Amino acid sequence: xxxxxxxxxxLCLLFSSFAFSQSKDLKELQERFxxxxxxxxxxxxxxxxxxxxxxxxxxxxxxxxxxxxxxKMYNPSHYHTRIKLLDxxxxxxxxxxxxxKNRGSSFGFVNFYREKSTVGIKVIKPSGDEIIxxxxxxxxxxxxxxxxxxxxxxxxxxxxxxxxEDDFQRTFSGTHIYDPVxxxxxxxxxVLFSRVAVEVENDxxxxxxxxxxxxxxxxxxxGKKSTRRxxxxxxxxxKSEFPRWFYPLAELPSLxxxxxxxxxxxxxxxxxVFLADKDAERKADVSKEEIIEYYGKNFEAQKKxxxxxxxxxxxxxxxxxxxxxxxxxxxxxxxxxxxxxxELYIARENNIRYxxxxxxxxxxxxxxxxxxxxxxxxxxxxxxxxDIIVATADYNGTIDNLLLxxxxxxxxxxxxxxxxxLFEVSPHVxxxxxxxxxxxxxxxxxxxxxxxxxxxxxxxxxxxxSADENMAKQVVNVSFEDSFKKIAITRxxxxxxxxxxxxxxxxxxxxxxxxxxxxxxGTKHFYNCKKRQNKSDKEAESKMxxxxxxxxxxxxxxIEQIVSAEFDIEIKDYDYSVEKTGRYSNDALIxxxxxxxxxxxxxxxxxxxxxxVGKFIGGQVQLEADELERTKGVYLDHAKTYxxxxxxxxxxxxxxxxxxxxxxxxxNGTGGFTATAxxxxxxxxxxxxxxxxxxxxxVSEWSDMVPWLQDAYDFSQEKVMFKKI
Numbered sequence: 235x236x237x238x239x240x241x242x243x244x245l246c247l248l249f250s251s252f253a254f255s256q257s258k259d260l261k262e263l264q265e266r267f268x269x270x271x272x273x274x275x276x277x278x279x280x281x282x283x284x285x286x287x288x289x290x291x292x293x294x295x296x297x298x299x300x301x302x303x304x305x306k307m308y309n310p311s312h313y314h315t316r317i318k319l320l321d322x323x324x325x326x327x328x329x330x331x332x333x334x335k336n337r338g339s340s341f342g343f344v345n346f347y348r349e350k351s352t353v354g355i356k357v358i359k360p361s362g363d364e365i366i367x368x369x370x371x372x373x374x375x376x377x378x379x380x381x382x383x384x385x386x387x388x389x390x391x392x393x394x395x396x397x398x399e400d401d402f403q404r405t406f407s408g409t410h411i412y413d414p415v416x417x418x419x420x421x422x423x424x425v426l427f428s429r430v431a432v433e434v435e436n437d438x439x440x441x442x443x444x445x446x447x448x449x450x451x452x453x454x455x456x457g458k459k460s461t462r463r464x465x466x467x468x469x470x471x472x473k474s475e476f477p478r479w480f481y482p483l484a485e486l487p488s489l490x491x492x493x494x495x496x497x498x499x500x501x502x503x504x505x506x507v508f509l510a511d512k513d514a515e516r517k518a519d520v521s522k523e524e525i526i527e528y529y530g531k532n533f534e535a536q537k538k539x540x541x542x543x544x545x546x547x548x549x550x551x552x553x554x555x556x557x558x559x560x561x562x563x564x565x566x567x568x569x570x571x572x573x574x575x576x577e578l579y580i581a582r583e584n585n586i587r588y589x590x591x592x593x594x595x596x597x598x599x600x601x602x603x604x605x606x607x608x609x610x611x612x613x614x615x616x617x618x619x620x621d622i623i624v625a626t627a628d629y630n631g632t633i634d635n636l637l638l639x640x641x642x643x644x645x646x647x648x649x650x651x652x653x654x655x656l657f658e659v660s661p662h663v664x665x666x667x668x669x670x671x672x673x674x675x676x677x678x679x680x681x682x683x684x685x686x687x688x689x690x691x692x693x694x695x696x697x698x699x700s701a702d703e704n705m706a707k708q709v710v711n712v713s714f715e716d717s718f719k720k721i722a723i724t725r726x727x728x729x730x731x732x733x734x735x736x737x738x739x740x741x742x743x744x745x746x747x748x749x750x751x752x753x754x755x756g757t758k759h760f761y762n763c764k765k766r767q768n769k770s771d772k773e774a775e776s777k778m779x780x781x782x783x784x785x786x787x788x789x790x791x792x793i794e795q796i797v798s799a800e801f802d803i804e805i806k807d808y809d810y811s812v813e814k815t816g817r818y819s820n821d822a823l824i825x826x827x828x829x830x831x832x833x834x835x836x837x838x839x840x841x842x843x844x845x846x847v848g849k850f851i852g853g854q855v856q857l858e859a860d861e862l863e864r865t866k867g868v869y870l871d872h873a874k875t876y877x878x879x880x881x882x883x884x885x886x887x888x889x890x891x892x893x894x895x896x897x898x899x900x901x902n903g904t905g906g907f908t909a910t911a912x913x914x915x916x917x918x919x920x921x922x923x924x925x926x927x928x929x930x931x932x933v934s935e936w937s938d939m940v941p942w943l944q945d946a947y948d949f950s951q952e953k954v955m956f957k958k959i
Contacts (some may be wrong), residue, residue: 258601259352260354263354264366268394268396274293274427277316277427280426281426288320289321289427290421292426293316293426294428296431301435312396314397319388319389319393331381339870355369358796367384379530392953409496414638414640415490417482424757425473427465430489432464433461435514436460436513438495440494440515440516441490442637443489445488445635448488448489451464451465464516476864478872479869484628484631485866492637496509506639507639508639509522530687530688530879533688535610535611535682538611538615540608543570563609569752570755570757572660574811575663575742578590587760591760602643602644602658605645609656614685619648620682621649623679625642626845629869656668667731673696674695675695677695678694698908701926708725708728710844710878711881718843720830721834722828727826730822737818740792742812744789747815759778760774806829807870809828810825814825842955845956846952846953847880847882847953847954854943855946855947870913872929873927875924877922877924880919880922881918884913884918885956888956889959893954897911900942907949922949
C-alpha cells in the first residue's frame with residue numbers, strides 16, 4: 235500500500251526528484267532527528283483513548299528556513315514524523331512509500347535546484363530494538379514511481395522517518411515567489427503532537443495564518459536581529475474524516491503560508507503577492523484597502539488603439555447589440571490571443587521553430603491582469619458598464635480569510651440585465667459560464683472611476699447555475715449480436731451549461747478546434763503566412779502535422795479510456811464524432827460515438843438470458859457502509875442533471891420479463907432519481923433522470939441525499955430477463 239495520503243503529500247512537497255542522493259552527513263542528521271533529548275520526538279506510548287485506532291501519529295515536525303546572501307538563496311527544510319502501527323491495516327498502509335516521479339512539482343511546492351535530499355527511516359520494535367533502513371538498498375524505481383519498501387513491519391512497530399532538503403537557488407531578478415503551502419492540521423489518524431515552523435530573515439516576506447479554529451501562530455525568539463521564526467503547534471489532534479465531495483480547507487482547522495523574496499523596493503513593488511509592510515514580519519490577513527491598492531496598481535483599462543483589432547472585427551462582421559459584441563469579442567480573442575499561441579508553444583517545445591510567430595498581430599493574453607485590462611478597455615469603447623471582481627474558489631475557504639494572492643480569481647462583471655462574468659481566457663471559455671468553483675461565493679466588488687482608478691470596495695455573492703441549466707443527456711441505442719455475446723452500442727451525448735466547457739476539454743482534439751478557428755476567423759498557421767511556402771515552412775508544416783497526429787492519437791486513446799471507465803469494462807471498436815461543438819454559442823456540445831462490449835452484462839439461464847440493463851446508464855455513486863452517516867458538508871462542482879434515454883432492441887423470439895424493476899421515483903428538496911420503462915415497437919425503452927438540486931449541501935441534508943443516490947446505484951445493477959418465447 236501507499237503511504238498515508240496526508241503524510242505522502244507532505245513528503246511529495248519536499249521532493250523534486252526521487253533519485254535520492256543520500257548525504258555524506260547522514261549520520262549527523264540521524265543523530266539530530268533521532269535525538270533522545272527531544273522528549274516529544276521519542277514518545278512511544280499511545281494514549282488510552284486512541285488504543286483502538288488503526289495508527290497514531292506520535293510526532294510531526296516541519297521546518298522551513300529562508301536565508302540569502304543577495305545572489306544565492308538558501309532554503310533548507312525538513313519533515314520528521316513518527317507513527318505507531320496498531321493493526322494490520324496500518325502495517326500494510328505504511329509498509330511502502332510510493333511516489334510519482336513528477337508529483338512534487340505537480341503539487342506545487344518550490345521548483346528548487348536541489349543540492350541534496352537525505353532520507354532516514356528506522357523502525358522501533360515493541361521490544362525497543364531499533365532497525366535503521368538502508369534507503370538506497372530498499373528503494374526501487376518502477377515505471378514512473380520511486381518506491382521504498384520497509385520490510386518486516388508488525389503490529390506495535392513505530393516508523394520514524396525524516397526528510398532533509400538542502401536547497402540552493404540563485405536569483406537574477408531579485409524577486410522569487412515560492413509556491414504556497416496549504417494544509418489542514420488534522421490527519422486521517424490521530425496526532426499526539428505536531429509543529430510547523432517557518433523562519434525568515436530580512437528580504438523575505440511571509441504570509442502565514444491559521445484558520446477554522448486551528449491553534450494560533452506564535453513568534454519564537456531566534457536570537458538574531460534579522461531573523462524571525464513563526465510556529466504553530468497542536469497537541470492531541472483527533473483524526474478527521476475526508477469523505478467524498480468535501481473541501482477540507484473550507485471546514486477543518488488549517489494553516490496557509492507563502493514566502494516571497496524581494497531584494498529591493500522595486501522588487502517588492504512588482505511582486506505579484508500581498509506583501510507585509512516590512513520584510514521578515516508575518517502578514518496574517520488582507521484588508522479591503524489592500525485589495526484596492528494591489529489591484530489598483532495593476533489595473534489600467536487598455537486604450538482604444540490597443541483594442542482596435544477587435545473593434546474592426548465587430549464592425550466588419552456587422553455585429554450589434556452590446557452583449558453580442560462582447561461575446562463575439564471573447565471568442566475572437568480566445569483564438570487570436572490565446573489558442574493560436576498554443577500552436578506556437580507546441581512548435582517551440584518540439585524543436586520545430588523556436589521563434590514561431592503569428593502571421594499578423596501578435597498580442598497575447600495569458601494572465602489575469604492583461605485579460606482584465608484588455609476587456610475593461612474594450613468595454614469602455616463599447617460603452618458597457620462593468621465592475622472588477624476579486625473572488626476565491628470555495629475549496630480555498632471564504633474571501634473573508636483571503637491571505638494568498640494565488641487563491642484569487644480576478645475578473646470582470648459586465649452589468650447587463652443578466653450580468654456576464656469573465657475571469658479568464660482558456661481554450662473553451664464560454665461567455666455565459668464562469669468557473670464553477672466560484673459559483674455562490676462571496677466576492678469583493680470594486681467599482682471603477684474613469685476606467686483608471688478602483689474604488690468603493692463592497693461584498694457581493696456570485697450567482698449559481700441551476701440543475702436544469704447544467705445537463706448531461708445521453709440517447710443510447712443497444713442491440714445484441716452473436717447470441718447475446720456481443721452488445722453493440724451507439725450514443726448521442728448532449729452537454730450544456732457547466733458540463734460543456736468541461737467536456738470540451740476532455741473530448742475535443744486540439745488540431746480540430748484550432749483548424750475550425752483558423753477557418754472561422756480567416757487566420758493562418760504560422761507556416762502558411764507567405765503566399766508561397768519556402769523549404770523551412772514546408773518542413774515546419776510536415777513536422778507539426780506529425781506532432782499533431784501524435785497528440786490526436788493520445789487524445790483518442792484517452793477518450794476511449796474515459797468511455798471504458800464509464801462502464802468499468804474494456805470496450806471494443808470505439809469510434810466517435812463531434813457533431814456540434816457549441817463553442818460560439820450557448821448551444822449544447824453534441825457527440826456521437828459507437829462501440830462494442832463482448833461477454834459482459836449477460837448471463838445465460840437455460841434458453842433465456844439475464845441482461846444487466848441498468849449498466850447502460852454508466853457507473854453510479856456507490857456509497858459504502860461508513861458513508862451513510864456524515865459529519866461534514868457536501869461540496870459539489872455545480873447543481874446538475876443526468877438524463878439517459880435507453881432503447882434496447884429485443885431479439886426476435888424473445889420477450890422481456892421483470893419490467894417493474896425499472897420503475898423508480900425518489901425525489902426531495904436535495905434532488906432525486908426517477909426511472910420509467912416500457913416495451914414498445916420491439917424495444918425495451920427506459921428513461922432515467924438523476925438530479926443534484928444544489929452544489930453545496932448542509933450536513934443535515936445528507937440523509938435526504940442518500941436514498942436517491944442509493945436508488946440510482948441499485949438501478950444500475952438491475953437485470954431483466956429476455957425470455958425465449
